[in-house]
Amino acid sequence: MVAIRAWAVHVLTACGAALALMALIFATGGQWEAMFFCLGFALIVDGVDGPLAREFKVAEVLPRWSGETLDLVVDFVTYVFVPAFAIAASGLMPEFLTIPAGVIVVISGAIYFADRKMKTDDNYFRGFPAVWNLAAFYLYVLQPPEWVGFAGVVALAVLSFAPVKFLHPLRVRHWRWLNVALLALWAVLAFVALISGMLPGPWVTVPLCLIALYFFLAGFFGRPA
Template sequence: MAVGAAARVAAFSVHVFTALGAACALLALTAAAGADWVAMFGWLGLALVIDGVDGTLARRLDVAATLPRWSGEALDLMVDFTTYVLVPAYALATSGVLPAGLGAPLAVAIVVSGAIYCADRQMKTADNYFTGFPVLWNAAAFHLFVAKLPPAAAAMLVVALVVLTFVPYRTIHPLRVKHLFGLNVAVVAVWGVLALYALFRNLDPGLPAVLALSLAAVYLLGIGIIPSRR
């Protein structure tokens, strides 16, 4: 069956929408180069919203079948690597969050492990869980900036997450995993509201907000370990 022009335009618009995440990455990197961390995380947050929506649009419009010439998966991976891995690694390397002399080596570990993870064809399970730490370095960097841990503690956390990238435990995709879906979405929503509050407070939201953000992060990274009923 021939695909109409309107369907092709609609499908291509989804690819353009996804590619806007790359624009967010560039703007975030520009902000990071000027040490404007609030702006950087703002752009990375917008990229996160785009990434959370574009997959649903692509499936609804059957973009893969309508425009087989372009790979939405490849486009998504390229954008994800820049926004989830590369820009946050640059921020951690240059901000002073990590110990002097360790920023660059740890950032290299982040981008190398992140690149390998993005190429892993088994990064997702059949029931939409991620395998290992799903290179959420944008969120990890955000927590390190907000929590203001001692540099040595921040370095240990980075090393732990790099190792967890290759540990075969399950991490939820909060919008696609059916187990505890309502609770997962609620936790993500609370985390999002608190993250916005932290941005408005110049990454200094106060101890209660930091603790709440940390609890939400621990839940989202750890709840997948609990077996779900089949």
């Protein structure tokens, strides 16, 4: 029973890869809302599998199978690879820069995921944490001028390797209650944006941007990473 429970956690984590495949299939058909729904479910899976793994002591029960490696593999395809395709295929950047934008995302994301010190001792991310799924979501919702979109991709890629902190909303203790509340509100607003065809209007986009700004800047007020 203990082993079955541990395997169930690994299978749950691996389901993130299945969600990434579904997201990519939807993306190739231009069904962007469905793609982001799949990536959203993958976010939920990523949020619950770690606590379950620690609760059920999966690493001790199944020492041969690395949950950390499995998690990194799944996170790369859901946080980086599929979003890179969505960014490259968005049509929201100068045409000759769409493929370079996708390449920048996958290369910077791959190197970031290989960093053994991507997290600080107080559970902040060191550098932009390669959450390109969220960057792609904002690109589609805000639809900024083409050059602004490309500049944003370059800026985030550079910030991946900057010695600054980025907030982990669930694991950082400081103001955790506020972080979790804002994360929940963000999820509701993001859902509204998706069911609105990615054109929800300012009453959704403005609070989405304010929440993103909070999470983006919160780590800058900590000590250097």
